[in-house]
Amino acid sequence: MPVRSAALATAAGAALLLLSAPAATAAPHDARLIAESVTVDPTGRIAADGSVTLSGTYRCTGGTGPVYVSSTVSQSDPSVRYGVGGTRAVCDGLEHRWVNTGTPDTVVLKPGAAHVEATLMELRPMGIVPLPSFHARQGQDVTLTAG
Numbered sequence: 241m242p243v244r245s246a247a248l249a250t251a252a253g254a255a256l257l258l259l260s261a262p263a264a265t266a267a268p269h270d271a272r273l274i275a276e277s278v279t280v281d282p283t284g285r286i287a288a289d290g291s292v293t294l295s296g297t298y299r300c301t302g303g304t305g306p307v308y309v310s311s312t313v314s315q316s317d318p319s320v321r322y323g324v325g326g327t328r329a330v331c332d333g334l335e336h337r338w339v340n341t342g343t344p345d346t347v348v349l350k351p352g353a354a355h356v357e358a359t360l361m362e363l364r365p366m367g368i369v370p371l372p373s374f375h376a377r378q379g380q381d382v383t384l385t386a387g
Contacts, residue, residue: 275299277378278375279298279378282381284313295340300329305363353384356379357379
């Protein structure tokens with residue numbers, strides 16, 4: 241029985257030690273995932289010349305290279321996406337608005353339902369060529385309106 245009592249005392253001591261230990265904090269990597277985001281407004285615009293304007297908000301923390309908010313739109317075929325401009329992001333931890341305008345090549349988008357994807361991407365210096373590092377991405381069904 242003394243062996244059993246010693247094992248029980250050791251287990252109880254270990255449990256008390258674990259309960260009194262401070263809670264582990266999230267790694268900075270995890271905090272960045274929470275602090276960085278991009279959203280897409282539920283409505284976009286199509287001008288008479290065929291240009292599309294999309295918008296939303298973003299929030300990012302500092303990076304080592306330039307950061308951009310890019311956007312794509314798809315309409316009839318979800319596997320075919322068209323790029324719509326890009327905006328330089330200010331990564332100061334605050335929420336900012338982004339607005340991208342562009343005219344997709346070889347396609348005529350129409351007012352109505354569409355899908356937009358916005359991406360918050362950094363061009364991180366890695367040797368000779370900067371490599372993309374993605375901070376946040378959001379897909380959103382939107383309504384494209386004439387105007």
